[in-house]
Amino acid sequence: MPETTQQTTFSRAFQIQMRVVSALLRRELIALSGKKGIGFLLMLVEPLIFVSAICVFFYLTRRTVGNVPVVAFAMSGYCVMWGCRFQMMKMMNVVAANRSLLYHRYVKIFDLMLGRSILQICSTSISFLMFAPIIYIGLVDFPVKPYLVVFSWLAVLWYGWSLGLITSSIYGLVKMGEKICIVIMVLHIWITGAFMMVEWLPPDYRGYYLLFPMVHATEMMRDGLFGNRVTAHYSVLYMVCANMVLTYLGLVLVRKLSQRGAMDDSD
Amino acid sequence: MIRIKELCKSYRTRRGPRQILKDITCTVHKGEKLGILGCNGAGKSTLIRIIGGIENPTSGSVTRTMSVSWPLAFQGGLAGGLSGLDNLRFICRIYQVDFVAARASVEEFSELGNYLQEPVKSYSAGMRARLAFAISMTVDFDCYLIDEVSAVGDRRFNEKFKNRLLDKTRDRSIIMVSHFYGVLREYCNRAAVLDAGVLRVYDDIKDAIHNYEQILYGKTITF
Structure with missing residues (x-):
């Protein structure tokens, strides 16, 4: 790679990056809220609306899935689904929308993505905490294995972040990027395991379904929430490995996009 | 160099x-x-x-x-959706410049008045240039x-800018x-x-x- 700057030490570079990301975060908040502070609230409400709408829908149709309350079942699935999909969705066009900021040498494409994803991680995590009042009013029992719930949630965020890096890079790198991203997004409605459990499938087909990393996260979430009341199939090792591979792929793509330069619209 | x-x-x-x-x-x-x-x-x-x-x-x-x-050009460097002041705030954070002093200087130099509170995308090319120059003058570059x-x-603005720039960049x-x-x-x-x-x-x-x-x-x- 051609050398364009003086060599900066790692700690100095890290300082600059922290500064830039925090400035970007504030910028995003201002842009969202129009300075009235409603923006962040709206961001929190957005995933909440989706989750609660689906809960109400399920609640009205039937009360239990197997021996698990339907609200809990729906929430566990949808939280996982939106945990990763929201990040992908919001990170997709972040580079195009902030291109003018790249005029400042310190601002890197990766920083733009990082700022946006931090904000999304906060908003989806806070709406994930919706579980707390629901547990409190007794609609859902307290998780049998809370650590699994937390670990699964972290895995979801990690996965969403990696996929966000991938989709936002594809969006910038390929002409058909937007279309490809939409396909990936729609696919993730089905391959996160939100609608069903692996146990419901014939044993021969479970292996194929478990190829999708997010199915493991959802199963783990349900194991954490319901314990022995459901039979969960998942492998922590597989999920972590898949996430690492996806993160690596994402970083490679971001690097490719950075080298190409987002200034260059010429493809 | x-x-x-x-x-x-x-x-x-x-x-x-x-x-x-x-x-x-x-x-x-x-x-x-x-x-x-x-x-x-x-x-x-x-x-x-x-x-x-x-x-x-x-x-x-x-x-x-x-x-x-950064390259001072017709566009670029400023976020269209943000107001002039929010753009200044962003740049101050990135380049570690004191915002209060910078704000006073930008207000005085750009003469944009209340327009500093409006989103940059509503500015004319000339106003945008004024803002970009005024902001760049608050950061010390070599x-x-x-x-x-x-x-x-x-x-009139070009003359003002020239004097400031030449003064600053002697x-x-x-x-x-x-x-x-x-x-x-x-x-x-x-x-x-x-x-x-x-x-x-x-x-x-x-x-x-x-x-x-x-x-x-x-x-x-x-x-």
Whole structure:
């Protein structure tokens, strides 16, 4: 790679990056809220609306899935689904929308993505905490294995972040990027395991379904929430490995996009 | 000092790669003020962007041992959705400048008044240039990159800007692209002509202009 700057030490570079990301975060908040502070609230409400709408829908149709309350079942699935999909969705066009900021040498494409994803991680995590009042009013029992719930949630965020890096890079790198991203997004409605459990499938087909990393996260979430009341199939090792591979792929793509330069619209 | 070494840049086009800059080697010392002339599409803005570090060269290197501003251009550097003040706030955070002092200076210098609270996308080209200049004046750079912005400001603002910039940059550098010879004569002490991807530096601006005119009228531009 051609050398364009003086060599900066790692700690100095890290300082600059922290500064830039925090400035970007504030910028995003201002842009969202129009300075009235409603923006962040709206961001929190957005995933909440989706989750609660689906809960109400399920609640009205039937009360239990197997021996698990339907609200809990729906929430566990949808939280996982939106945990990763929201990040992908919001990170997709972040580079195009902030291109003018790249005029400042310190601002890197990766920083733009990082700022946006931090904000999304906060908003989806806070709406994930919706579980707390629901547990409190007794609609859902307290998780049998809370650590699994937390670990699964972290895995979801990690996965969403990696996929966000991938989709936002594809969006910038390929002409058909937007279309490809939409396909990936729609696919993730089905391959996160939100609608069903692996146990419901014939044993021969479970292996194929478990190829999708997010199915493991959802199963783990349900194991954490319901314990022995459901039979969960998942492998922590597989999920972590898949996430690492996806993160690596994402970083490679971001690097490719950075080298190409987002200034260059010429493809 | 900015040292550009064997810099090449090509862009991908529909009919294959097109080389814009060919093997450019050039040094700008602190205090030097370099003007760049070139026909439309010669690669002046590309060169400025590469010097500013916001675009990567295809090969070669740019070494900066002094702080270099972002390229001050018609657009870029400012977020359209944010107000002028929020843009200033963002830039102050990135470059670690005290916001309160910077705000006072921008208000005074840009004369944009209440418009500073409006989103930048509602600004006219001239107003945007005023804001970009005013903000850039609040950050101390050793070298300012200016990409033909003097064309949009009105005369009074241009004079004000010139005085401020020359005052500020007495011992600093400017790299400037302009089609106006008068502007180049006022700001620069050296000039270069960018033609067919090659940069030729002249110690006398007069020579640069003379050669540029010959190139300009000696050929029809075909892209």
